[in-house]
Amino acid sequence: MISSDARPRLGLPIVLLMAAATGLCAGGNYFNQPLLDSISDHLNVSASAAAATVTIAQVAYALGLILLVPVGDMVDRRKLTVGLMLLAATGQAVSGFAPNFATLAVGIAVAGVFSVAAQVLIPFAASLAEPERSGQVVGTIMSGLLIGILLARSVAGVLSGLGGWSTVYKVAAVLMVVMAVALWRSLPSDSADRPKASYGATLASVGKLAATLPRLRTRSAMGGLAFAAVSTVFTTMAFLLSGEFGYSDTQIGLVGLLGVAGALMATVAGRLADRGLGQVATGGAIAILLVSWLPFASGATHIVWFLVAIVLADLALQGVHVSNQNVIYALVPEARSRVNSVYMTTYFVGAAVGSAVGSMVWKSYGWNGVCIAGLVFSVATALVWMHDRRLEKAELRIPESLVSVG
Structure with missing residues (x-):
């Protein structure tokens, strides 16, 4: 370090x-x-x-x-x-x-x-x-x-x-x-x-960190749930855009480029975290995610609303993600790589779950089912965030024993 x-x-x-x-x-x-x-x-x-x-x-x-x-x-x-x-x-x-x-x-x-x-x-x-x-x-x-x-x-x-x-x-x-x-x-x-430690001890300490740091668990869960919510759409939007609007593969790919707007939110969320407003950034991003399901629902028949929803969802996802990373990196600075391993693994597991759920509900319930599934994941994200706020208020100093991997 x-x-x-x-x-x-x-x-x-x-x-x-x-x-x-x-x-x-x-x-x-x-x-x-x-x-x-x-x-x-x-x-x-x-x-x-x-x-x-x-x-x-x-x-x-x-x-x-x-x-x-x-x-x-x-x-x-x-x-x-x-x-x-x-x-x-x-x-x-x-x-x-x-x-x-x-x-x-x-x-x-x-x-x-x-x-x-x-x-x-x-x-x-x-x-x-x-x-x-x-x-x-x-x-x-x-x-x-x-x-x-x-x-x-x-x-x-x-x-x-x-x-x-x-x-x-x-x-x-x-x-x-x-x-x-x-x-x-x-x-x-x-x-x-x-610290001098073996590879096996280092991997074992990853599990120790996940088990002992409540905010690592809440922030990882928030990231995974938010990514699951957005992945329900990413997985199924090609079916909607090609079937309802007759879009080609190239046009669908161009729609995906609207996600570049999320890059703007990543920078904004980072600046807010530097000002001590990380919880504000997280809460605001989750609020945007919740709101995005209204235009997503309307987007089933109106392409403009779908495009608006895509921008909102990407902004929200990056806001949650960057806010989460700023929190977990501060938990144990000496273990940033290990906490990142826990967080990112959970993050991509969430994406996989969201993709699987999106595919299943599309087959049975169509686009309305996808929107409902995404909303459920979003509400779960908000509930975990409220729990994380309570943990932050009661947060204790991280035990020195967590830093050691031996």
Whole structure:
């Protein structure tokens, strides 16, 4: 951990570099989504087999969150980030030059596991930033992550049209190497004063933190529930837009780009957290999420209301997410990577649950069922937030024993 006296100033160019690297790492897991038809045709596999690459990327990323992100509390995060990015670049290169589906699956899995470099960079940035700027810095880097995910699908489609489906993987591999070198030259080492612990002890301490920190549990639950709410829509909106409004795949992809508005909320939420208004930011974001289901319901027959709802939902999700991260990073500063592992794993589990629920209710109850399911998840988010407020008022000093992983 870097002491406050030794902490280097984290200037805007370095923050933007970290944001770009985070977006590139996270976005790499979404390149395959608009390319499934082309992958199926060129590698002579079924559509369902091609679609399995989406699951492979998600499972690989989840494994990385559980098994690799906690290592950030054991070793120099500069070395860890750069190493993970170079390994992810290797996975992207394997995907780009894959002669068959099996090789592509391996490449996507390797890239997915090591793309969690993004989730090492975020707590690293929080530890480097001055305390009064931590929220702003985290918000900016989260904006980069969100924009990277949103642009990944569009860029993959454009590059596929120019040079084939594998082009985006080849370009990403080169960019990740360049980005890794730039990070190595720009970021400081943070290897000082780290506890000596084995890998097994570090992983075991993740469970200890989750069991002992009530606000880590509430904030993780809030993130997972909010992501579940929005995922009910993300999973089913293609059915609505293509069936009700006759939108093509390209048009549906452009609708998804409205989520860039969420990047604005990420920065705003971070600034509010720096001013001691983290609960206000969280409550406001949840209120927006609750309100968004009114235009979503009207959006079944009026596209303008659907577009308004998408913007509101993305703003809300990022507001909740960034507020949560600012809270959990302050719980045990020496364990930021481990608490981030708990939080992000819960966050993506929520997304998976929301996607599954959205698909099920769409089949049985249509768009109205999706809106009701999303509203239920949103109300649950609000209830957990109210409990978190009570915990904050009764919060006690974190026991020193939690910091140790031995």
